[in-house]
Amino acid sequence: MPDGLQAYCRECSAEYYRQRQEAKGKKVRERVSVPPGHKRCPQCSEVRPHSEWERNKTSSDGWASYCRECRAARNRASYLKRRYGLTEAERDAMVAAQRGLCVICLKAPAVHVDHCHETGRVRGVLCFNCNSAIGKLGDDPDAVRRAAAYLEGTPWKPTLVAPGVCRLPS
Structure with a gap:
């Protein structure tokens, strides 16, 4: 809007977005409440404390996308595929x-x-x-x-046969 505000609240806008995506046949994951000082890993779907995450200055929240365990597993798999094609x-x-x-x-x-x-x-x-x-x-x-x-x-040792x-x- 011209005044810088949205027409709908954040929750209503998110629900509308979810409905549109589901109507297109796309899968939308459910929103999980995460306590402060924790983050949810998209691979293992576990909510873990920040001590189990790597720092990443470029991300919006300052933490890596995946927990340490999942990130290590992804890096191993990526290395094998990239280096050896396995x-x-x-x-x-x-x-x-x-x-x-x-x-x-x-x-x-x-x-x-x-x-x-x-x-x-x-x-x-x-x-x-x-x-x-x-x-x-x-x-x-x-x-x-x-x-x-x-x-x-x-x-x-090599043996001398001729000069x-x-x-x-x-």
């Missing part, structure tokens, strides 16, 4: 196919997705130590073989 269900199926264990050491639980750095293809799910060992060896099968030969005690010609152990 859903959490696909990753869990891979872990189940490996019986929950790392396929290299067969001791630790498999929690880290391993992939080829050249092609980006996902190879499997490994424990942290095995995944980082492969990465530190540069995804080089020859380096892994030399490391295995070293651990088994076989000669690992300027060395033979690497096989």
Whole structure:
């Protein structure tokens, strides 16, 4: 209106909006009363105290859109999809196919997705130590073989065959 006021009160205007949206066939969530110092998470639908939320200066109320637990779950799922093209269900199926264990050491639980750095293809799910060992060896099968030969005690140093010609152990 010209005087800066609305024709209807906030509650009546909200009810009218709700009726219009439902007439269009859209789902409108019910308004939930939230006590002061709390916020409702749209994903888990729980009302939680502000201590269970991250701060966000850009939002209207100064708090994140989702509670810490839901936000962490969404970030994990988003990272898997963005980085490896996997859903959490696909990753869990891979872990189940490996019986929950790392396929290299067969001791630790498999929690880290391993992939080829050249092609980006996902190879499997490994424990942290095995995944980082492969990465530190540069995804080089020859380096892994030399490391295995070293651990088994076989000669690992190159032998001089002729001047300027060395033979690497096989």
